[in-house]
Amino acid sequence: MRNGRIWIAAGLLFAAGVWLFAPSRQHEDTNYLVVVSWGGSFQEAQREVLFRPFTAATGIQIIEETGPTAARVQAMAQSGRAEWDVALMTPADVLRLGRAGYLAKVDQSHPELAPLLPDLDPRAILDHGVGDFFSSKVMAYGTDDYSAEHHPRTWAEFWDVERFPGLRVIDAGDWTMPPIEYALLADGVEPDDLYPLDFERAYASIGRLAPHVLKFSDSPVMAAQALVDGEASLAAVTLGRIAQLKAQGAPVGFEWNQGLMEVNYWVIMENTDHIEAATRFIAFAARPEIQAAMSRLQPLGPSNRRAFEFLAPERARQLPTYPENLERQIFVDAGYWAREDASGKSNAERNAELWREFVLGQ
Amino acid sequence: MRGRRIQRVRYCDEVGGAVPVFLLVLPAFLFLAAFYLFPLIQIVALSFQGGGGLFENYGSLLSDPLRLTVLLNTLKLSAGVALLCLVLGYPVAYLMVNARPERRSALMLIVLASVWVSILVRTYAWMVLLARRGPVNALLQFLGLTDEPLTLLYTDFSVYVGMVHVLLPFMILPLYSVMQRIDLGLVRSARSLGCGGFLGFWFVFLPLSLPGVVAGVLLVFLVSLGFFITPALLGGAGDVTFVMLIEQELAQFLNWGVASAMSIVLLVATLVLVALYRFLMRSDARLAGADNRILGLLSVLMRSALRSRAVRRTLGVAGYGAEGSVAWLRRIVALVVRAVPWLVVGFLVLPLLVIVPLSLSSSPFLEFPPPGITLRWYVQVFSRMDWLGPIAVSVRLALVVGVGATLLGLLASVALVRGSFPGKGLLAGFIVSPMIVPVMVLAVAMQYFMARLGLAGTLSGLALSHVVLALPFVVVVLTGALQTVDTGLERAAQALGATPFVAFVRVTLPLIRPALLTSGLFAFLVSFDELVIALFLAGPATKTLPKRMWEAVREEIDPATAAVAVLVTGVCVLGLLLAERARSRLVRRSNLHNLNKVFE
Numbered sequence: 001m002r003n004g005r006i007w008i009a010a011g012l013l014f015a016a017g018v019w020l021f022a023p024s025r026q027h028e029d030t031n032y033l034v035v036v037s038w039g040g041s042f043q044e045a046q047r048e049v050l051f052r053p054f055t056a057a058t059g060i061q062i063i064e065e066t067g068p069t070a071a072r073v074q075a076m077a078q079s080g081r082a083e084w085d086v087a088l089m090t091p092a093d094v095l096r097l098g099r100a101g102y103l104a105k106v107d108q109s110h111p112e113l114a115p116l117l118p119d120l121d122p123r124a125i126l127d128h129g130v131g132d133f134f135s136s137k138v139m140a141y142g143t144d145d146y147s148a149e150h151h152p153r154t155w156a157e158f159w160d161v162e163r164f165p166g167l168r169v170i171d172a173g174d175w176t177m178p179p180i181e182y183a184l185l186a187d188g189v190e191p192d193d194l195y196p197l198d199f200e201r202a203y204a205s206i207g208r209l210a211p212h213v214l215k216f217s218d219s220p221v222m223a224a225q226a227l228v229d230g231e232a233s234l235a236a237v238t239l240g241r242i243a244q245l246k247a248q249g250a251p252v253g254f255e256w257n258q259g260l261m262e263v264n265y266w267v268i269m270e271n272t273d274h275i276e277a278a279t280r281f282i283a284f285a286a287r288p289e290i291q292a293a294m295s296r297l298q299p300l301g302p303s304n305r306r307a308f309e310f311l312a313p314e315r316a317r318q319l320p321t322y323p324e325n326l327e328r329q330i331f332v333d334a335g336y337w338a339r340e341d342a343s344g345k346s347n348a349e350r351n352a353e354l355w356r357e358f359v360l361g362q
Numbered sequence: 363m364r365g366r367r368i369q370r371v372r373y374c375d376e377v378g379g380a381v382p383v384f385l386l387v388l389p390a391f392l393f394l395a396a397f398y399l400f401p402l403i404q405i406v407a408l409s410f411q412g413g414g415g416l417f418e419n420y421g422s423l424l425s426d427p428l429r430l431t432v433l434l435n436t437l438k439l440s441a442g443v444a445l446l447c448l449v450l451g452y453p454v455a456y457l458m459v460n461a462r463p464e465r466r467s468a469l470m471l472i473v474l475a476s477v478w479v480s481i482l483v484r485t486y487a488w489m490v491l492l493a494r495r496g497p498v499n500a501l502l503q504f505l506g507l508t509d510e511p512l513t514l515l516y517t518d519f520s521v522y523v524g525m526v527h528v529l530l531p532f533m534i535l536p537l538y539s540v541m542q543r544i545d546l547g548l549v550r551s552a553r554s555l556g557c558g559g560f561l562g563f564w565f566v567f568l569p570l571s572l573p574g575v576v577a578g579v580l581l582v583f584l585v586s587l588g589f590f591i592t593p594a595l596l597g598g599a600g601d602v603t604f605v606m607l608i609e610q611e612l613a614q615f616l617n618w619g620v621a622s623a624m625s626i627v628l629l630v631a632t633l634v635l636v637a638l639y640r641f642l643m644r645s646d647a648r649l650a651g652a653d654n655r656i657l658g659l660l661s662v663l664m665r666s667a668l669r670s671r672a673v674r675r676t677l678g679v680a681g682y683g684a685e686g687s688v689a690w691l692r693r694i695v696a697l698v699v700r701a702v703p704w705l706v707v708g709f710l711v712l713p714l715l716v717i718v719p720l721s722l723s724s725s726p727f728l729e730f731p732p733p734g735i736t737l738r739w740y741v742q743v744f745s746r747m748d749w750l751g752p753i754a755v756s757v758r759l760a761l762v763v764g765v766g767a768t769l770l771g772l773l774a775s776v777a778l779v780r781g782s783f784p785g786k787g788l789l790a791g792f793i794v795s796p797m798i799v800p801v802m803v804l805a806v807a808m809q810y811f812m813a814r815l816g817l818a819g820t821l822s823g824l825a826l827s828h829v830v831l832a833l834p835f836v837v838v839v840l841t842g843a844l845q846t847v848d849t850g851l852e853r854a855a856q857a858l859g860a861t862p863f864v865a866f867v868r869v870t871l872p873l874i875r876p877a878l879l880t881s882g883l884f885a886f887l888v889s890f891d892e893l894v895i896a897l898f899l900a901g902p903a904t905k906t907l908p909k910r911m912w913e914a915v916r917e918e919i920d921p922a923t924a925a926v927a928v929l930v931t932g933v934c935v936l937g938l939l940l941a942e943r944a945r946s947r948l949v950r951r952s953n954l955h956n957l958n959k960v961f962e
Contacts, residue, residue: 006867012765034902039917064748065902066913075616083819083901167513215516215598221917229728230494231515250727360428360602 032061033277036087039066040221041244042298049293054284060277067220069176070097070348073269077102082271086278088132090176091334094265096346098128099338104268104275106130106282113283116304120286121263124303129265130282133291134301136239136259136320136329137177140224143251145233153257158234159186159205161212166233168209169223172216173355179206179216180351181260181332182236191258191330199351203358216359227252239320240298259329261320263303295319382862387777390770390793390833398796398830401811402629402803408810409622419623429607429624436604439593440586443525444533444579450526450706451533451578457703458534459541469707470538471942476710477531479934480891482908483927485592486915487713488524489515490720490924492596493728497716500730516598524596525586530710532585533578540574541567576642584635588628588800590894595915604628605802612806612898622810625803636798714931721924739925749910749926755900756890756907759821763828764886770829771836771881776866778837779844790841794834801894804830809898819901827895832885839884843877844870876944883937890933 035051037043043066051062068087074097076083089097097103105127108117117125124131139158141151145166152158158168170179180197183205189198214232217223224241226232228250242254266285268278284290291302292310301321302308308316316322320329337348412418423429458469476484491498492514499511514520544567552558552566590605597603604624611621724734743749778790796804808827809818817823847870855865871878893908900909907930914923 039913063751063902066917071613071616075613078616214513219917225917230511231513248726357428359600360432 031059031277032063033085033274033281034063034065034083035281036065036068036084038068038088038220038238040224040241041248042220042238042240045244045294045297049297050285050290053290054281057284058277058280060281069093071174073097073102074100076269077271082269082273084269085272085274086281087267087269088264089129089267090264091126091129091262091332092337092346092348093176094126094129094267095334095338096348097267098126102270103128104270104272104278106268107279110279110283112280113286116283116286119288119304119306121303121305124263124265126265129267130286131263131265131303132285133264133294133303134261134321135264136261137171137182137236138239138242138254138256138259139234140227140237140242140252140254141234142227142230142232143253144230146253148253151253151255152234153255155182155186155258156188158182158236159209161209164234166212167214167231168212169214169217169226169232169235169237170206170209171223171236172218173203173206173358174352175216175218177260177262177332178348178351178355179236181330182258183209185258185330194330195333195336197336197347199354203354206358224252240300243299243318244297256325257328259320259325260332261326261329262332262334383777383781384783385777386773387781387789390774390837391789393770394793394796394830394833397811397826398804399792401807402799404810405622405625405803405807408618409626412619419619420627422620423623423627432602432607433604435602436587439521439525439603440583443522443529443586444582446522446526447530447533447582448575448579450709451530451537452575453699453703454530454706455534455537455541455574458538459544459546471938472707472711473531473534473538475935475938477535478887478891478938479714480908480927480930481528481591482891482893482911482915483717483931484528484714485524485595486911486923486927487717488520488527488596489915490728491713491716492520492523495728495730497730515596516601518598518601520596521593521601524592525589527709527713528592529582529585529589530706532581536577536581537571537574540577541571544570573642577639580635580639580642584632584639584798587631587635588802590802591912605800608802608806609897612809618810621806625800625806628800629803632798632800717924717927717931721921721928723921723924726921739921740929742922743925743929746922749922752905752907752910755821755904759824759828759906760886760890762821762825763832763889764882766825767829767832767836767885767888768878768882771833771840771885772878774833775837775840775844779841780849790837793837796830797834801831801892805895805898808895812899818899819904821904823899824896824904824906825889827899828889828892829885831892831895832888835884835888836881839877839881840874843874847873879944880941883941887934887937890930 037046043064047064051064055061065084068084068089070089070093073084073087073093094103098105106113106129108114108125113130121131121134139152139155146152146164152160152164157164170182171177173179180199180202181194183202184194184198185191186209187201187205189201214226215222217226217235220238221241223232223235223237224245227235227237227242228245230251237254239254239259242252246252246254266282268275268282272278286304288302288304288306289310291304291307294300295302295307295311296315299318299320301319311319317324320326337351338346340346341350409419410416414421454469454473458466458473461469490496493499494511494513494515496515498514499508502508503511548570549562549566552562557565588605589603590609593601593603594606605628608621608624608628611617611624719730719732720728721739722735722737723729723732724736724738725732774793778786778793804827808823812818812823812827815823817826851873852862852865852869855869856862860868891908892906893912896906896909897912900906907926911923911926911930914920914926
């Protein structure tokens with residue numbers, strides 16, 4: 001009896017040891033990709049129309065991560081950890097990280113990618129990334145406090161706490177889409193005069209709003225969530241997320257006017273072990289029917305112009321690249337953000353430092 | 363024949379016993395030296411590296427007014443939390459000491475349960491409670507106390523509430539362990555001499571409990587200095603604490619030098635406080651601080667505060683001399699005094715209940731009361747890979763840590779209890795020291811160390827780090843249990859011909875089986891709950907459940923998160939009940955009370 005128990009215990013210990021030290025399947029199996037996206041309902045949509053169909057078509061498993069920030073990519077590259085394979089990034093980050101050698105050049109002659117390229121918007125093709133969709137940062141409101149008739153329609157109004165009282169959520173300065181452009185628009189800068197950005201003026205403007213800011217958002221979904229939960233009345237949010245929440249019946253609304261538009265790119269990490277699978281993934285994501293399926297779930301402007309053939313006209317009208325919506329928005333100059341000064345610092349890096357001083361001074 | 367046997371027994375005891383027993387501590391010691399001490403030494407070295415001389419990093423730390431402001435704010439926050447915990451925790455500890463035994467163990471279980479229920483879950487519960495559409499605001503509006511919802515979340519208020527809730531047990535436990543030893547006969551004799559009620563408490567009981575007060579305040583202060591999760595989740599735009607700054611320094615700026623220097627500053631501050639704590643707790647053993655100048659001074663001050671006649675007359679209402687007209691006032695005061703500890707106990711337990719209705723809510727958005735009941739969030743958790751994967755990783759990791767830490771800890775405990783060798787106390791201190799090192803400091807050290815070993819992002823890296831964290835709990839529980847075992851039984855077995863090893867396995871192991879189970883469970887829970895190290899070390903394929911929950915909690919208040927929180931809490935409570943069942947089988951000493959030793 002006693003002996004029996006000891007043997008059982010020894011057996012269990014042995015099994016536990018084997019379990020720990022046996023290499024995990026995911027490490028051994030090269031047939032997977034770690035894909036990093038923006039989380040929340042957006043990533044749920046991607047899972048449905050992009051990740052699962054990709055696995056079904058190619059047999060390559062997708063391991064999901066969230067929060068593809070430039071800092072994480074740099075940290076991983078410098079510590080020699082190849083954790084990610086493919087990530088969805090903003091253009092300024094793509095340009096900057098590509099130049100620093102952290103991103104792999106996209107093989108534009110790849111047999112699955114090359115035939116798709118002529119259909120893509122030229123703005124969507126970079127050396128180190130392939131544009132997936134046009135997205136927009138817009139003003140949004142909670143319907144507890146505001147309505148389709150009564151809400152801020154310009155960033156200057158968004159900043160006007162007298163006429164539009166209530167707590168705000170805006171982006172943190174070190175988040176992927178810093179609040180610089182809209183802080184300047186709020187301060188009266190004309191859209192055509194935005195660049196070169198006057199950072200000092202922008203932070204002065206943010207400082208004025210700061211007492212009314214609930215939280216500077218540093219996660220992909222926090223701003224929209226704060227509106228849904230009623231924590232904040234107004235927020236600068238990603239169009240796709242807020243529109244989807246609105247469609248689900250969440251108490252929120254948004255404004256097209258002065259939306260800040262940019263392309264989001266799929267990129268491949270320089271130190272990935274799965275370059276072939278990653279390129280196939282990027283090509284798969286650029287297919288018109290996939291992009292159309294995504295645009296049906298979230299109001300994203302497809303980078304593949306043929307995607308509109310798969311979309312109903314009513315839906316097309318709700319997308320940021322629809323002409324009428326396009327003319328009310330402002331295109332972000334990613335080249336400016338990636339530009340370096342004499343010391344080799346990009347404007348994005350300079351901004352990160354300024355932000356840090358700003359936030360600690362609060 | 364007989365003589366030879368006796369000789370052999372003596373041989374086992376002295377040589378076969380003493381020398382190998384000492385060696386049993388080696389595995390744990392070598393393990394900690396490699397995976398704990400060495401990484402810490404590495405970051406000490408890192409903190410002195412830099413282009414501009416030895417102290418460049420410390421210099422930039424001290425010369426940066428912003429970092430200093432954050433440090434100062436963190437000190438203020440910790441002091442505030444410690445005082446609040448004292449005010450709320452003292453009545454509970456007092457209640458526990460004076461309660462009937464069965465009620466006392468129920469209270470003890472509640473307090474210990476709130477140590478073991480995931481901090482992440484408890485913080486999440488406050489995020490839900492204090493939300494604008496949360497139950498607190500719903501209740502306030504229902505009662506007509508406020509017209510529109512108050513902003514409670516992401517303010518100083520929410521940080522304080524969350525931190526006090528999480529740290530209250532760390533105040534109650536040391537207070538209780540000191541109060542337990544106070545001779546209540548002293549209070550009774552004071553009463554018989556006319557100094558009863560409040561005055562008796564003030565002049566007799568309170569001074570005797572002072573070491574516990576100071577120890578509790580120090581402990582809470584110390585833990586909140588290095589606290590990351592709660593302020594990060596409940597704080598607003600300006601609520602940056604020192605450890606959050608360390609995390610930022612690494613995650614965003616990869617500034618190893620400064621991050622290490624900041625970690626070392628925190629570590630040194632912690633060690634100083636621990637030394638102070640130990641000094642005070644030890645002096646308590648020598649008759650309640652009678653020979654301790656600080657405490658002596660404190661109690662003299664307290665006594666003289668009441669010496670003035672005016673004060674005494676005012677307080678007399680609650681104490682003696684209550685006649686006629688003041689009797690009703692006295693009754694109310696007594697009622698309030700009696701109610702306070704129960705309210706605090708409610709404060710400890712009730713917030714957790716809020717996640718249950720949320721996890722069953724049919725609305726995907728936060729709504730109180732929930733519009734309908736559904737089980738679909740639970741179904742979702744068990745059908746979504748982004749939850750199932752981390753659940754599998756965490757269970758696997760925690761099992762390995764539970765077994766590994768118990769094995770290492772058992773060997774070390776035998777050596778620490780049975781062996782006698784120079785430096786034993788120091789060694790015991792070293793083995794339990796990971797318990798007091800701020801986890802963020804350990805996380806910084808581990809990240810640097812594991813990355814260089816190529817173990818970052820692997821399950822092995824996580825398991826090794828978690829064993830370091832779990833080992834102290836195992837050793838505390840097992841040394842306590844081993845001390846209660848009569849070594850005479852083993853010697854008897856040896857006298858009957860068993861080898862020392864067989865005697866240990868056949869006689870002692872079965873006797874401490876409940877303690878083995880308990881320590882395995884604690885090690886399991888330590889790993890199952892651990893977030894900060896996982897934040898740094900876990901990779902995409904090894905994302906743990908706490909890390910997944912952290913992402914979910916930060917990003918969206920999704921009822922699926924509440925469902926996971928309920929499940930995690932269930933695991934913790936189940937583990938504790940198992941441990942309690944094991945304890946009740948132990949006749950002589952209780953494991954749970956041994957755990958109390960952690961705080962001594």
